[in-house]
Amino acid sequence: MTADPVGPLHLVFMGISGSGKSTVAEAVRSRLGWELAEGDDFHPEANVAKMREGIALTDADRWGWLESLAAWTAERDVRGEPTIITCSALRRTYRDVLRRGGEGTFFVHSTGDKHMILERMNARDHFMPPSLLESQLDTLEPLHPDERGMDVDPAVPVDRIAALVLARLGLEPGDAH
Numbered sequence: 001m002t003a004d005p006v007g008p009l010h011l012v013f014m015g016i017s018g019s020g021k022s023t024v025a026e027a028v029r030s031r032l033g034w035e036l037a038e039g040d041d042f043h044p045e046a047n048v049a050k051m052r053e054g055i056a057l058t059d060a061d062r063w064g065w066l067e068s069l070a071a072w073t074a075e076r077d078v079r080g081e082p083t084i085i086t087c088s089a090l091r092r093t094y095r096d097v098l099r100r101g102g103e104g105t106f107f108v109h110s111t112g113d114k115h116m117i118l119e120r121m122n123a124r125d126h127f128m129p130p131s132l133l134e135s136q137l138d139t140l141e142p143l144h145p146d147e148r149g150m151d152v153d154p155a156v157p158v159d160r161i162a163a164l165v166l167a168r169l170g171l172e173p174g175d176a177h
């Protein structure tokens, strides 16, 4: 781990589809009041159409999407504003792109039992079909020890996860870091 970063914090809620990124990110946003970008809203139509049809995205499909999320973060970083985004960020190289958004990038990886995640995917109404879960798991590279971030378990109640994230970062509700 390198020296403490300078500049605002940028929280990236990452993990496979259905792992709880959006749910936990919203819980943290409601406590901190920081601007949140939902990664799914940055996908080009063609990516969403592919996923809807049950076709896994390729690296080539993902680069432009990741760059647009990094650009969104960088715009706020120069203004000194902390941010929250949700993005699967499955590979380390994808996270390298997101880190360009700001030195204060910190990943929160939702990682847990795949059967529980599959059940939750089956129970929700979403463009991402549960059939893509295996390809998400095949692509996933967990956080490496030198990457700033933490793991959270989506089996834990959302409020508890949000509290753990704030505690790990030394934040109190309403903090404008």
Ligand SMILES: Nc1ncnc2c1ncn2[C@@H]1O[C@H](COP(=O)(O)OP(=O)(O)OP(=O)(O)O)[C@@H](O)[C@H]1O
Pocket: 015, 016, 017, 018, 019, 020, 021, 022, 023, 024, 040, 086, 120, 121, 124, 126, 128, 153, 154, 155, 156, 157, 158, 161
């Ligand atoms: N900690 C939790 N406890 C109970 N249910 C949860 C928890 N986290 C998420 N869920 C539920 O699991 C489902 C998937 O969560 P969510 O949509 O947040 O995942 P996601 O990672 O953002 O998915 P995607 O990337 O596909 O949009 C939702 O129905 C959500 O309500």
Ligand SMILES: O=C(O)[C@H](O)[C@@H](O)[C@H](O)[C@H](O)CO
Pocket: 016, 017, 018, 039, 040, 057, 062, 087, 088, 089, 090, 128, 136
């Ligand atoms: O990298 C990917 O394969 C995609 O980003 C997916 O993870 C979806 O965006 C999302 O998880 C579905 O909502």
